[in-house]
Amino acid sequence: MSAHTPLFEVRDLRVAFGPGGILGEAVRGISLHVDHGEVLGIVGESGSGKSVGMLAALGLQPEGARVSGSVRFKGRELVGLPRRDLRELRGSRIGMIFQDPLSSLNPVMTVGDQIAEAVRLHNRDMSRKAALDRAKDLLALVSIPQPDRRLQQYPHEFSGGMRQRVMIAMAVANDPDLLIADEPTTALDVTVQAQIMDVLADLKQRLKIGLILITHDLGVLAGHADRVAVIYAGQVVEQAGVDDLFARPGHPYTRGLIASIPDMTRMDDRLFSIEGTPPALGHLPSGCAFNPRCTVAQDVCRHLAPQTHVEGDHNATCHFAFQNVVSAA
Amino acid sequence: MTALSAPRMIRPRWLTLPLMVGVLLVLFWLLATVVAPLMTAHDPLDMVGRRLQPPSWDHLLGTDALGRDVLSRTLHGARHSIPIAVAVVILAVAIGASLGALAGFLGGLADTVIMRLVDVTLSFPPMLLAMAVAASLGPGLWNAAIAMVIVWWPVYARLMRAQVLEVREREHVEAAIASGATRTRVLTRHILPLCWTPVLISATMDLGQVILLAASLSFIGLGATPPTPEWGSMISDGAAQFYSWWVALGPGLAILTIVLGFNFIGDGLHDYFDPRSR
Numbered sequence: 190m191s192a193h194t195p196l197f198e199v200r201d202l203r204v205a206f207g208p209g210g211i212l213g214e215a216v217r218g219i220s221l222h223v224d225h226g227e228v229l230g231i232v233g234e235s236g237s238g239k240s241v242g243m244l245a246a247l248g249l250q251p252e253g254a255r256v257s258g259s260v261r262f263k264g265r266e267l268v269g270l271p272r273r274d275l276r277e278l279r280g281s282r283i284g285m286i287f288q289d290p291l292s293s294l295n296p297v298m299t300v301g302d303q304i305a306e307a308v309r310l311h312n313r314d315m316s317r318k319a320a321l322d323r324a325k326d327l328l329a330l331v332s333i334p335q336p337d338r339r340l341q342q343y344p345h346e347f348s349g350g351m352r353q354r355v356m357i358a359m360a361v362a363n364d365p366d367l368l369i370a371d372e373p374t375t376a377l378d379v380t381v382q383a384q385i386m387d388v389l390a391d392l393k394q395r396l397k398i399g400l401i402l403i404t405h406d407l408g409v410l411a412g413h414a415d416r417v418a419v420i421y422a423g424q425v426v427e428q429a430g431v432d433d434l435f436a437r438p439g440h441p442y443t444r445g446l447i448a449s450i451p452d453m454t455r456m457d458d459r460l461f462s463i464e465g466t467p468p469a470l471g472h473l474p475s476g477c478a479f480n481p482r483c484t485v486a487q488d489v490c491r492h493l494a495p496q497t498h499v500e501g502d503h504n505a506t507c508h509f510a511f512q513n514v515v516s517a518a
Numbered sequence: 519m520t521a522l523s524a525p526r527m528i529r530p531r532w533l534t535l536p537l538m539v540g541v542l543l544v545l546f547w548l549l550a551t552v553v554a555p556l557m558t559a560h561d562p563l564d565m566v567g568r569r570l571q572p573p574s575w576d577h578l579l580g581t582d583a584l585g586r587d588v589l590s591r592t593l594h595g596a597r598h599s600i601p602i603a604v605a606v607v608i609l610a611v612a613i614g615a616s617l618g619a620l621a622g623f624l625g626g627l628a629d630t631v632i633m634r635l636v637d638v639t640l641s642f643p644p645m646l647l648a649m650a651v652a653a654s655l656g657p658g659l660w661n662a663a664i665a666m667v668i669v670w671w672p673v674y675a676r677l678m679r680a681q682v683l684e685v686r687e688r689e690h691v692e693a694a695i696a697s698g699a700t701r702t703r704v705l706t707r708h709i710l711p712l713c714w715t716p717v718l719i720s721a722t723m724d725l726g727q728v729i730l731l732a733a734s735l736s737f738i739g740l741g742a743t744p745p746t747p748e749w750g751s752m753i754s755d756g757a758a759q760f761y762s763w764w765v766a767l768g769p770g771l772a773i774l775t776i777v778l779g780f781n782f783i784g785d786g787l788h789d790y791f792d793p794r795s796r
Contacts (some may be wrong), residue, residue, distance in 0.1 A: 289689055
């Protein structure tokens with residue numbers, strides 16, 4: 190593309206399981222990038238490879254998985270980097286937020302100690318006292334009231350939403366450049382979801398971090414992402430600016446996802462759903478991976494893998510990209 | 519009725535009658551360990567009267583074949599059995615739990631080597647292995663202790679490994695790794711603190727079992743050497759004096775009550791740590 194290097198760039202990332210990859214690839218060549226102050230949404234069903242891919246990009250792949258391709262953070266290649274160097278990046282330059290705040294905190298350590306530990310892991314000579322002060326500021330940053338008192342409490346004394354705020358505080362403890370949030374709101378109820386998204390949006394604004402938001406809910410991305418990558422069966426099938434994606438979805442899968450968002454202003458028929466389930470690891474259909482579930486699939490889709498069609502900043506990988514042959518919904 | 523049920527209302531559910539009995543029994547024997555000489559008028563090694571006297575006011579549990587006071591010897595027996603049991607369990611936990619934790623955390627070759635060693639050790643009947651080791655080390659209570667550590671550590675290795683395997687898959691461990699924690703830190707701060715409960719429960723119960731095994735070794739002459747007042751060897755003496763039933767009664771009751779006490783406490787701890795019973 191241009192001469193400038195993006196903050197975080199993934200190129201043709203592949204994650205294979207089993208000896209020699211015989212169990213199949215969970216991630217089959219994902220390419221995406223995110224910049225400072227930008228929110229990239231990654232959307233896909235459970236098992237589409239979105240979490241595995243992002244974890245593998247940070248060297249957190251499951252044991253026995255083989256990662257290939259290229260992951261560049263500020264121009265530095267992460268694939269094949271020694272464990273020690275990766276560890277120094279994680280939690281300092283790259284923060285990570287997990288799905289379930291209920292189980293992501295150590296139940297036998299106070300919240301203050303856990304945040305302080307996250308700080309001191311990357312600032313060896315900082316005193317415990319100074320780290321706890323920093324922890325207090327961080328709790329205030331994510332809008333937790335009474336941070337002084339809260340520091341001394343254990344995770345079970347926090348509500349789900351509050352715990353997720355603590356997780357976010359830990360993730361941004363060392364002023365990261367990049368934050369990867371893996372389904373940060375899935376385990377929370379809807380009103381709390383909105384609050385957590387506001388906290389993230391606020392942090393992105395104030396700290397100018399790049400944010401990768403992994404979710405299975407396209408609706409969450411509508412108000413918060415700048416760009417969206419749609420992942421199906423371990424591949425990016427469509428990538429576009431968020432408004433463009435919603436206005437002109439180029440891939441039938443994206444159209445299905447958009448149609449599946451409940452519309453509260455309409456009272457008519459049943460909610461649309463995409464029939465079938467994603468293919469299992471190592472059992473990909475021939476041709477386009479989406480063809481068995483696609484409403485517009487033709488003969489060619491069953492035999493030939495589709496090419497990526499590019500229109501400006503918008504690309505879609507489908508034989509019939511950008512052609513609304515038959516409306517899905 | 520109301521007077522009886524009132525305290526029951528405030529008593530927590532884990533504070534059961536067996537637990538309280540267990541604590542009392544163990545406290546009694548701990549007291550004996552510390553101040554046995556003050557609890558009895560006779561020296562355990564002195565021949566204080568005629569041999570094989572039945573229980574009387576002078577000798578509440580009678581005298582043994584050499585005319586020594588059985589009650590005094592029984593109480594002094596705690597000074598040998600209890601420190602041995604504590605030492606054996608602490609050592610077995612230290613060795614077993616660390617090896618088990620390493621096996622569970624590292625996996626791979628370390629896991630295979632450690633766990634096969636555990637399998638081999640556990641495939642012997644514990645008494646037989648303890649006898650073999652104790653016999654090869656020679657008699658003496660502390661040699662018996664070494665034998666018992668060798669028999670006992672694999673139990674804790676298995677327990678700890680299972681715990682570590684379970685806890686390491688929890689999400690907070692992954693979160694700790696993602697925040698850049700080193701492997702040592704992940705193990706010591708985020709895994710091990712959550713693994714101790716079953717080890718603690720098991721260790722408490724094993725205190726009783728180790729006392730029993732130590733007494734068994736002494737009974738067949740592989741533990742304490744005469745004239746040490748050790749419960750197992752005292753029962754062995756008593757077995758030779760079949761018609762003087764009191765000679766074995768003291769040490770027999772001692773073993774029964776202390777093992778019972780530790781078992782009750784172990785059960786109580788189990789209830790206390792089980793979230794369903796709180």
